[in-house]
Amino acid sequence: MEPELVEQPPKGDGWSHEVKFDGYRTQLIKDADGIRLYTKTGIDWTAKYRPLAAQAKSIEAESFIIEGETIVTNEAGLSDFHALRSAIARRPQDLYLVAFDLLHLNGHDLRDMVLKDRLEILQALIPAGGHIQFSEALPGDGAAVYYLACEAGLEGIVSKRLDSVYRSGNTMNWRKIKCYVEREMDIIGVKRETGKPAMVLMAENGRYMGGAFVTFKADKRQELWAMAQEKGGALPPKGLAKEKAEWLKPGLVGQVKFLKGEDKLRHASLKNFREEK
Numbered sequence: 001m002e003p004e005l006v007e008q009p010p011k012g013d014g015w016s017h018e019v020k021f022d023g024y025r026t027q028l029i030k031d032a033d034g035i036r037l038y039t040k041t042g043i044d045w046t047a048k049y050r051p052l053a054a055q056a057k058s059i060e061a062e063s064f065i066i067e068g069e070t071i072v073t074n075e076a077g078l079s080d081f082h083a084l085r086s087a088i089a090r091r092p093q094d095l096y097l098v099a100f101d102l103l104h105l106n107g108h109d110l111r112d113m114v115l116k117d118r119l120e121i122l123q124a125l126i127p128a129g130g131h132i133q134f135s136e137a138l139p140g141d142g143a144a145v146y147y148l149a150c151e152a153g154l155e156g157i158v159s160k161r162l163d164s165v166y167r168s169g170n171t172m173n174w175r176k177i178k179c180y181v182e183r184e185m186d187i188i189g190v191k192r193e194t195g196k197p198a199m200v201l202m203a204e205n206g207r208y209m210g211g212a213f214v215t216f217k218a219d220k221r222q223e224l225w226a227m228a229q230e231k232g233g234a235l236p237p238k239g240l241a242k243e244k245a246e247w248l249k250p251g252l253v254g255q256v257k258f259l260k261g262e263d264k265l266r267h268a269s270l271k272n273f274r275e276e277k
C-alpha cells in the first residue's frame with residue numbers, strides 16, 4: 001500500500017498521523033520456512049538484516065507478515081537515509097525496523113480488517129525496547145502534527161485513514177506530506193516558454209538539481225531577468241543540451257524552497273536571489 005504525495009495533511013478525525021521515516025520499505029515474514037526480510041521489490045535481504053531477523057524471534061506468534069521501514073538514526077535520533085547503505089554493510093547491529101502494519105497473523109489474513117484494529121494487534125505484538133519498534137501515531141490533528149514534525153527536522157508525516165482496509169498500490173487512504181527546506185544553490189539557467197510558468201534551473205556543488213518556479217511580482221521578476229541576461233551565453237552543462245533553456249555563466253545564486261528528502265528539486269520555488277560577490 002503506497003501513500004500519495006499531497007501538499008497538506010487531511011482535516012478531521014478518523015486519521016492516524018505518523019512520522020515519515022526515511023529508510024527502506026521492508027516486509028518481515030515468519031512462516032514454516034522461518035524468518036525472512038524482504039525489500040519493497042521482493043528481494044530477500046535477510047542476510048543483510050541479520051540482527052533484525054534475530055530480534056524478530058522475540059515476537060511471540062507462529063506466523064506473521066509485518067510491514068515497516070528499515071532505518072538507521074543519526075546523533076539527533078532522526079532517521080538518516082544517506083547513512084543507511086553504509087550501516088547495512090558495516091554496522092547492521094545499528095539498524096531499526098519501525099513496524100507500521102500487520103497483514104497476516106497466525107494463518108489469518110488481516111488485510112480486510114480496518115487499520116485501527118490492525119494497529120492495536122501489531123502494537124501488542126511488538127516487544128518494547130528492541131530494534132523492532134512500533135510506529136506510534138502522533139497526538140493532535142494533521143495540521144499540528146505536520147507543523148511539529150517539520151519544526152523537529154523530520155522529513156514529513158504519513159496520514160492514514162483508520163477505517164481503511166489494506167490494498168496494494170497507490171491510495172489516497174494513505175497520504176504522505178513532506179516538509180520543505182530552503183537552501184542556496186547556483187542558478188545555471190532560465191526557462192521562459194510562452195504559456196508555461198517561468199523557471200530557473202539550479203545546481204549544487206556542480207550537480208544539476210532541477211528547476212524551481214519563479215513566482216515573483218513583475219518588478220522583482222524583471223530584476224531577475226536583467227541579471228540573467230548579463231550572465232547569458234554559457235554552454236549547456238554536460239547532459240543538458242536538450243533542455244530548452246538560456247544557460248548562464250557562474251555568479252547568480254538563488255534561495256530555493258523544495259521538498260525535503262528528494263534527490264532532485266521537487267515542488268520547488270525560488271524565494272530570493274543575489275549576485276555572488
